[in-house]
Amino acid sequence: MRTPEALIIRPPSEAGSLLLRVVRGCHWNRCMFCGIYEAYGQPFETRPVDDVLEDIDLLKEYWGDHPRTGFLGDADPLERPVEELVPIIKRLRERFPSLERVTAYARASSLYTKSLEDLEPLREAGLDRVHVGLETGSDALLRFHKKGISQKVLIQSGNRVRKAGIELSYYVLLGLGGTDRWEEHMTETAKVINQTCPEFVRIRRLWIHPHTKLAGQIQEGNFQEQSPEGTVMELRLLVDEITVDGPHLTCDHANNYVSLHGALLKDKQAMLDQIDEFLGMPDDTRERHYRAVGSVI
Numbered sequence: 001m002r003t004p005e006a007l008i009i010r011p012p013s014e015a016g017s018l019l020l021r022v023v024r025g026c027h028w029n030r031c032m033f034c035g036i037y038e039a040y041g042q043p044f045e046t047r048p049v050d051d052v053l054e055d056i057d058l059l060k061e062y063w064g065d066h067p068r069t070g071f072l073g074d075a076d077p078l079e080r081p082v083e084e085l086v087p088i089i090k091r092l093r094e095r096f097p098s099l100e101r102v103t104a105y106a107r108a109s110s111l112y113t114k115s116l117e118d119l120e121p122l123r124e125a126g127l128d129r130v131h132v133g134l135e136t137g138s139d140a141l142l143r144f145h146k147k148g149i150s151q152k153v154l155i156q157s158g159n160r161v162r163k164a165g166i167e168l169s170y171y172v173l174l175g176l177g178g179t180d181r182w183e184e185h186m187t188e189t190a191k192v193i194n195q196t197c198p199e200f201v202r203i204r205r206l207w208i209h210p211h212t213k214l215a216g217q218i219q220e221g222n223f224q225e226q227s228p229e230g231t232v233m234e235l236r237l238l239v240d241e242i243t244v245d246g247p248h249l250t251c252d253h254a255n256n257y258v259s260l261h262g263a264l265l266k267d268k269q270a271m272l273d274q275i276d277e278f279l280g281m282p283d284d285t286r287e288r289h290y291r292a293v294g295s296v297i
Contacts (some may be wrong), residue, residue, distance in 0.1 A: 004055040004062070005047070007073040008040050011131050011169075011202070012252050014071040014103065018063055018096065022052055022088060026075035028107060031135075032145040032214040033176065033206060037075070049084050053091050060095045067096055072104035078130065079110045082118045089125040103129040103169075108149045111157035119164035129167035129199070132158070136176045137188035144223075145176065145214070151192060158196035168198035174234045174256075175206030175226040182226060186234050190241030197244045203251040203260070205231050207295045228290035229279075232257050236275045239268060257293055 005021040024045040025037040037044075070092055077085065093099060104127060111119075111130065136142060137151050161168050170193065177185030193201060208215050208225065217223040226234070235258060239249065242264050249271070251259045258278050260271045278286070 002054075002058065004058045007071075008042060009036055009075075010071055010073055011103075011105075013169075013202070014069065017069040017071040017103075018059060018067040018099075020052065020055060020059065020070060020072050020088075020092060021047065021074060022072045022077035022085075022104075023047060023074055023080065027079050028076070028109070028148050030146045030148065032217065033173070033208065033212055035209050035212040039209070039211060042074075046080060049088065052088050056088075056091050056095050063096070065096070065098055067098060068100050070096065070099050070102045072102070072127075075105055076107045076110050077104045078106035078114070082114065082121055085127075086121055086125045089122065089127050093126040099126075101128045102126050103131060103167075106130040106132055108132055108134070108154050108157045111161055112149075112153045114160075116160055116164055119160060119166060123165045127166060129169055130161060131169045131171065131202075132161075133173075134170040134189065134192060135173045136185050137190070137192035138177065138181065138184050139188070141177055141181060141185055141188075151188065154192045155195045158192070158198060162196065162198070167200070168196065169200035169202060170196075170198045171202050171204055172238065173204050173206050174231040177226070177234075179224040179226055179230060182230060182234050183237065186237040187241055190238055190243075193242050193247060194244045197246045199247065201242075201247045201249045201264075202253075203235060203249070203256055204253050205255045205257065205295075207255060228257055228293075229286065232275060232279065235260070236272060236279075239264075239271050239275070242268070255293060255295055257290060 007019045007021050025042040027044040029037055139151050142149055158168055172189055245265045247264045249264055250261045258275055262271050
């Protein structure tokens, strides 16, 4: 009996979700800081719709009637045409009426190519949330890291997603500006957040795998890696610069040095106070903490 295909990666917030592989790998796969799919030797492939639908039926046998959340992967299922995604989402909802939420990874560039009229049927079919790698709002850094998007694309696609009634979950990558452009990294990222008001802002810290293209840029002297304390200062600046009321900010990954969780703007001052309390600790205490926190993807 064939088993459902497994995903390579999923958000920490989807740890308990039913996982459905809609595409294999990442069709962009050029970001300087990411080598996930190359490390697994996974080229981008669009799975036949019938195979995905069959996987849903197989997952039903494994899960029964109990999953509360579902997640679509790998990196960018939203790259697929709407007419292929709608039957997949509908089948998932039909087979699992217990689902309270269905989410997916999505590149901002893929969302940008879809009109409001494209996105609304996805919401009607049952797609509740998209996880988008904002990473940085700086055009200069987006170009350097070869993200294939711009601040304009991030803002326009984000606003379109929210207008369609789909929740927007942004990922911010601390350290992406290195030691010389960290303030630009955070202030420009805050601009995107302030102009889109996503439901979630999820914080990650850059971990440079030795096989990534960014590791080569460091060896060539083209990128100066941010210090642990520098990433904490970045987080403080980001929280301080966010002025829109509504997003939930969370450091929901094990590699964050400071674990913030709260609603903006209601908990903004409490989060700033938490960072300041950490930075006020003795130097050796902070250094021991930095060494103790793992560097993982």
